[in-house]
Amino acid sequence: xxxxxxxxxxxxxxxYRVAIGTGLLPGLWPQIKAAFGHRRPFVVxxxxxxxxxxxxxxxxxxxxxxxxIDPPGEGSKNITTAVAIVEAMEKAYLGRxxxxxxxxxxxxxxxxxxxxxxxxxxxxxxxxxxxxxxQADSAIGGKTxxxxxxxxxxxGAFWHPAAVYIDVAAVQTLDxxxxxxxxxxxxxxxxxxxxxxxxxxxxxxxxxxxRRTDVLETLARFNCTIKGRVIxxxxxxxxxxxxxxxxxxxxxxxxxxxxxxxxxxEAIAIGIIAAGRIEVEMGLSEPGRLERVTALLERLDAxxxxxxDMDDKQLIDLLxxxxxxxxxxxxxxxxxxxxxxxxxxxxxxxxxxRSIVEKVxxxxxxxx
Amino acid sequence: xxxxxxxxxxxxxxxYRVAIGTGLLPGLWPQIKAAFGHRRPFVVxxxxxxxxxxxxxxxxxxxxxxxxIDPPGEGSKNITTAVAIVEAMEKAYLGRxxxxxxxxxxxxxxxxxxxxxxxxxxxxxxxxxxxxxxQADSAIGGKTxxxxxxxxxxxGAFWHPAAVYIDVAAVQTLDxxxxxxxxxxxxxxxxxxxxxxxxxxxxxxxxxxxRRTDVLETLARFNCTIKGRVIxxxxxxxxxxxxxxxxxxxxxxxxxxxxxxxxxxEAIAIGIIAAGRIEVEMGLSEPGRLERVTALLERLDAxxxxxxDMDDKQLIDLLxxxxxxxxxxxxxxxxxxxxxxxxxxxxxxxxxxRSIVEKVxxxxxxxx
Numbered sequence: 001x002x003x004x005x006x007x008x009x010x011x012x013x014x015x016y017r018v019a020i021g022t023g024l025l026p027g028l029w030p031q032i033k034a035a036f037g038h039r040r041p042f043v044v045x046x047x048x049x050x051x052x053x054x055x056x057x058x059x060x061x062x063x064x065x066x067x068x069i070d071p072p073g074e075g076s077k078n079i080t081t082a083v084a085i086v087e088a089m090e091k092a093y094l095g096r097x098x099x100x101x102x103x104x105x106x107x108x109x110x111x112x113x114x115x116x117x118x119x120x121x122x123x124x125x126x127x128x129x130x131x132x133x134x135q136a137d138s139a140i141g142g143k144t145x146x147x148x149x150x151x152x153x154x155x156g157a158f159w160h161p162a163a164v165y166i167d168v169a170a171v172q173t174l175d176x177x178x179x180x181x182x183x184x185x186x187x188x189x190x191x192x193x194x195x196x197x198x199x200x201x202x203x204x205x206x207x208x209x210x211r212r213t214d215v216l217e218t219l220a221r222f223n224c225t226i227k228g229r230v231i232x233x234x235x236x237x238x239x240x241x242x243x244x245x246x247x248x249x250x251x252x253x254x255x256x257x258x259x260x261x262x263x264x265x266e267a268i269a270i271g272i273i274a275a276g277r278i279e280v281e282m283g284l285s286e287p288g289r290l291e292r293v294t295a296l297l298e299r300l301d302a303x304x305x306x307x308x309d310m311d312d313k314q315l316i317d318l319l320x321x322x323x324x325x326x327x328x329x330x331x332x333x334x335x336x337x338x339x340x341x342x343x344x345x346x347x348x349x350x351x352x353x354r355s356i357v358e359k360v361x362x363x364x365x366x367x368x
Numbered sequence: 369x370x371x372x373x374x375x376x377x378x379x380x381x382x383x384y385r386v387a388i389g390t391g392l393l394p395g396l397w398p399q400i401k402a403a404f405g406h407r408r409p410f411v412v413x414x415x416x417x418x419x420x421x422x423x424x425x426x427x428x429x430x431x432x433x434x435x436x437i438d439p440p441g442e443g444s445k446n447i448t449t450a451v452a453i454v455e456a457m458e459k460a461y462l463g464r465x466x467x468x469x470x471x472x473x474x475x476x477x478x479x480x481x482x483x484x485x486x487x488x489x490x491x492x493x494x495x496x497x498x499x500x501x502x503q504a505d506s507a508i509g510g511k512t513x514x515x516x517x518x519x520x521x522x523x524g525a526f527w528h529p530a531a532v533y534i535d536v537a538a539v540q541t542l543d544x545x546x547x548x549x550x551x552x553x554x555x556x557x558x559x560x561x562x563x564x565x566x567x568x569x570x571x572x573x574x575x576x577x578x579r580r581t582d583v584l585e586t587l588a589r590f591n592c593t594i595k596g597r598v599i600x601x602x603x604x605x606x607x608x609x610x611x612x613x614x615x616x617x618x619x620x621x622x623x624x625x626x627x628x629x630x631x632x633x634e635a636i637a638i639g640i641i642a643a644g645r646i647e648v649e650m651g652l653s654e655p656g657r658l659e660r661v662t663a664l665l666e667r668l669d670a671x672x673x674x675x676x677d678m679d680d681k682q683l684i685d686l687l688x689x690x691x692x693x694x695x696x697x698x699x700x701x702x703x704x705x706x707x708x709x710x711x712x713x714x715x716x717x718x719x720x721x722r723s724i725v726e727k728v729x730x731x732x733x734x735x736x
Contacts, residue, residue, distance in 0.1 A: 001389035002589055006508065006596040008528050008603055013378040021369035079454075083447055083516070090518040095691060118486060120691070121511070121524040140374065143489070148451070150458040156489040157525070160376050221370055228374040235376055323463060323488070 017163050018140065018228070020220045022213040024167035025057045025128075032101065032126060035163065039099035039124070041065075042089050044112035046072035049104045052173035054130055058103055065092035069108060074260055077107045078147040079155050085115040098123040099162070105131035106138040106264070113144040117159035124162035130170040132182025133265055136189065136223045139164050141231050141244075152256075153323070158236060166224070168216035180300045181265030183208065186219055187296060188272060192246045193226040195339030198296075205299050242349040243341045246333040247272035250361075253318035257310050262303070269302035275334060277360040278352060284336050292338075305368040312361035319357065329354060385531050386508065386596070388588045390581040392535035393425045393496075400469065400494060403531065407467035407492070409433075410457050412480035414440035417472045420541035422498055426471055433460035437476060442628055445475045446515040447523050453483040466491040467530070473499035474506040474632070481512040485527035492530035498538040500550025501633060504557065504591045507532050509599050509612075520624075521691070526604060534592070536584035548668045549633030551576065554587055555664060556640060560614045561594045563707030566664075573667050610717040611709045614701040615640035618729075621686035625678050630671070637670035643702060645728045646720060652704050660706075673736040680729040687725065697722060 032041065045055050046069035055066070067088045069076045089098060102112030102125055109127055116125035129139035142160035145153030171179060190198035200218070201208065207215045227244065234240040251271025255262055262270075276290040294304050306312070322330040331349035336342035344350060400409065413423050414437035423434070435456045437444045457466060470480030470493055477495055484493035497507035510528035513521030539547060558566035568586070569576065575583040595612065602608040619639025623630055630638075644658040662672050674680070690698040699717035704710035712718060 001387055001392065002585065004386040004388070004589070004592050004596060005383050006386060006528075006532075006592070007600045008382040008384070008510075009600060010378040010381040011604075014376040015373050016376070018372040018374060019369055020372070024369065079451055083451075086447075086522055087516050087518050090516060090522050114486075118482075118523045118525060120522065121513070121526055142376075145489070148455050148458060150455050154454055154458050154488065155486045157486060158489055160374075164374075217370065221372070224372050224374070228372060232375045232377060236379075 014160070016161055018166065018224045019164070020166045020168070020217055020224065022167065022169050022217060024165055025054060025170060026060065028128065028165055028167070029058055029060060029062060032099070032163075036099045036124070036126070039097050040094055041099045041101050042092065042094055043067070043101045043103060044069070044085055044108055044115065045103040046070065046076070046105075046108050048072040049108070049130055052130075054103060054170055054173070058128070065089075065094065069104075069111060072104075073107055077110055077145075078149070081111055082115050082118070082146050082155070085111060086119050089115070089119055096120045096123060100125040101128065102126065103128045103130065105129065105134045109134055109138050110144045110146060113142070113159050113161070114146050114155065114157055117144060117157035122159070125159065127161040127164045129164070129166060131174060132171050132179055133185060134182075135166050135168065135171065135220055136182065137185040137227065139166070140224060140227050142235070160235070164224075166220050168213050168220060171216065172211055177263065177301075179211070180209070181263040181269075181302060183300050184265035184269045184272070184297065184302050186223055187293075187300070188246055188268065189223050189226045191272070191293065191335060191338060192243050192333070192341050193230075193339060194222065195337075197222045197226070198338055202296055205296075209299075239346070240348055242331075243333055245349065246335070246341070247275050249319065249322060249324075249330050249332050250274040250315065250357075252322065253315045254306070254310065256318055257314055258307065262307075266303050269297045269300070269304060270306065272297065273304045274360055274364060275332065277364065278332065278356060279334050281356050281360060282334070282352070284334055284342055286337060289338055306361075306364050308368060310365070312358070312365040315361050316354075316358060382528070384529055386534065386592045387532070388534045388536070388585055388592065390535065390537050390585060392533055393422060393538060394428065396496065396533055396535070397426055397428060397430060400467070400531075404467045404492070404494070407465050408462055409467045409469050410460065410462055411435070411469045411471060412437070412453060412476055412483065413471040414438065414444070414473075414476050416440040417476070417498055420498070422471060422538055422541070426496070433457075433462065437472075437479060440472075441475055445478055446517075449479055450483050450486070450514050450523070453479060454487050457483070457487055464488045464491060468493040469496065470494065470507075471496045471498065473497065473502045477502055477506050478512045478514060481510070481527050481529070482514050482523065482525055485512060485525035490527070493527065495529045495532045497532070497534060499542060500539050500547055501553060502550075503534050503536070503539065503588055504550065505553040505595065507534070508592055508595050510603070528603070532592075534588050536581050536588060539584065540579055545631065545669075547579070548577070549631040549637075549670060551668050552633035552637045552640070552665065552670050554591055555661075555668070556614055556636065557591050557594045559640070559661065559703060559706060560611050560701070560709050561598075561707060562590065563705075565590045565594070566706055570664055573664075577667075607714070608716055611701055613717065614703070614709070615643050617687065617690060617692075617698050617700055618642040618683065618725075620690065621683045622674070622678065624686055625682055626675065630675075634671050637665045637668070637672060638674065640665065641672045642728055642732060643700065645732065646700065646724060647702050649724050649728060650702070650720070652702055652710055654705060657706055674732050676736060678733070680726070680733040683729050684722075684726060
């Protein structure tokens with residue numbers, strides 16, 4: 001037998017701009033054309049974004065090939081829609097010089113990013129998030145996930161955006177529940193990385209709920225700085241990036257148990273409280289921290305208790321099937337103080353005994 | 369407006385082993401288990417490979433979850449099959465610890481590689497090519513392409529294999545036409561990179577046609593060395609990797625014009641002759657080179673003339689729609705001597721006037 005070795009050289013390091021402002025949308029198309037002039041844009045958006053007028057504002061009457069996801073939302077975040085987006089690009093005679101422009105919330109960003117990743121072995125995508133959730137979280141970081149007929153996020157790719165444009169004015173059109181639940185990811189960022197940011201959210205809550213754009217801009221700067229720093233350190237989620245999963249392990253189980261009646265941010269709020277109770281059990285919580293977090297989430301009208309129909313045994317079972325589970329049990333991200341992830345031996349996601357999680361979920365089930 | 373920059377660090381450089389031998393298949397499964405022991409294998413193959421007995425030889429009675437592409441061949445190289453492969457992995461309860469094992473020819477390698485690239489944001493794939501074409505070419509290099517209902521290779525990803533195992537004994541079961549046509553890519557490798565290798569093929573042709581394994585092993589070593597070197601220099605096909613496209617620009621048009629009645633290698637043989645005639649027109653050919661190449665391809669029973677039903681005007685039209693065309697005209701890879709690509713100003717794919725190509729294809733149309 002003979003052996004050769006083929007070396008795969010390191011990809012060039014890259015970077016992308018995140019522009020944050022108020023009222024960017026009307027002037028954005030010429031900016032994108034200037035930045036990616038040799039590329040032909042293809043817009044992916046959804047029916048909600050079109051109704052809210054954002055597509056018209058972006059295009060300003062200019063023609064552009066586009067795909068409008070309809071019905072909007074999680075139900076369309078599947079491989080069938082991804083294939084339809086790629087085939088729409090082909091039918092518009094687009095090739096490797098395509099620039100995918102994602103205008104919308106988390107589903108639009110995921111669908112557009114994944115379609116860009118698999119079209120002709122990959123074309124760049126620009127993210128223009130229009131929801132509090134996407135602006136805080138999903139538009140940055142390059143993770144895409146798409147459901148199959150069998151399970152959630154069966155398909156996906158790491159596909160970093162070529163640029164991100166955050167217009168905080170866009171969130172003015174969200175309904176109150178969407179708006180508030182999307183802010184939970186901002187609370188999460190503060191909790192894992194910056195106690196001053198947490199205090200800022202507490203102090204500016206009235207302005208935030210009034211959707212004051214100056215506060216939203218500051219929020220976006222905090223979010224992007226925190227998430228950007230984590231991604232730079234660990235783009236492929238080998239270790240440190242796991243900290244972004246704070247509240248998500250139990251949160252995902254809650255989201256699934258609710259059959260997606262709970263919005264993502266709402267489920268994560270419950271997951272954050274569960275993580276906080278685990279921290280108390282494990283002696284990782286300073287006095288008053290859980291109460292302070294609970295109070296902040298309640299001001300967002302986010303749920304902090306299990307719903308009446310949610311069974312703690314069912315949640316345990318869902319945790320055993322968590323996609324990151326090893327030997328049928330997931331690891332957990334926990335804090336040792338506000339703004340700082342507990343990281344023994346350099347591990348950001350750690351073992352937590354099943355009995356502790358069962359105790360916490362049992363208590364939460366009794367406590368509603 | 370505020371701006372941040374998110375840095376995307378360079379991915380770690382990697383490498384993969386290419387093992388070449390005769391009769392590797394029966395002992396390969398334990399080797400793969402040893403090399404990727406913590407991963408759970410999922411085999412992708414096709415009905416031809418199963419009939420030829422290769423799947424049984426690989427597994428040796430061991431159970432393994434698998435997907436058998438049926439019917440085999442180009443007709444199944446589409447997104448519907450890719451989705452079915454991913455859903456089969458899910459139904460086998462596989463997760464991010466999956467190792468996709470591709471056992472078969474070019475279609476199997478593409479389908480398995482693409483499915484691995486998009487399953488759960490990417491899992492590794494091991495390539496075990498069983499055809500002369502896949503052993504010479506497609507199993508190495510990480511390019512995958514999958515057809516949509518609209519066009520060829522609309523979907524795809526660069527996804528480098530984690531290992532390649534070439535058992536030259538596997539090609540014994542190919543029918544004569546598959547066997548011979550797959551050798552055209554070996555001729556191409558010799559032409560673009562190594563005149564000694566070209567001479568080796570000329571001298572060993574009888575042994576090659578008799579499928580002598582020692583000669584096939586040497587061939588595999590030449591092929592993998594040449595292709596590996598090019599990929600190491602330019603993994604994402606920015607420039608140098610284009611040289612692997614020698615004969616493919618007109619070859620792809622011919623393949624398409626034949627409605628895929630011609631096998632890939634057969635179409636590429638015609639493309640190589642067309643490139644040779646362009647070289648003659650442009651004064652890039654030394655005397656006798658085209659005749660020597662023609663003679664070698666004819667010994668492989670590869671076509672060197674346009675088929676009776678092939679219209680040169682149609683080929684020109686297909687070239688205008690080539691996926692790499694810029695302003696509706698592709699660039700061409702040409703040789704300036706046997707074993708060396710003509711590379712003016714460091715460009716491996718160069719402009720060739722449309723009139724020259726029209727003249728060459730017109731002459732080939734008259735010449736059949």
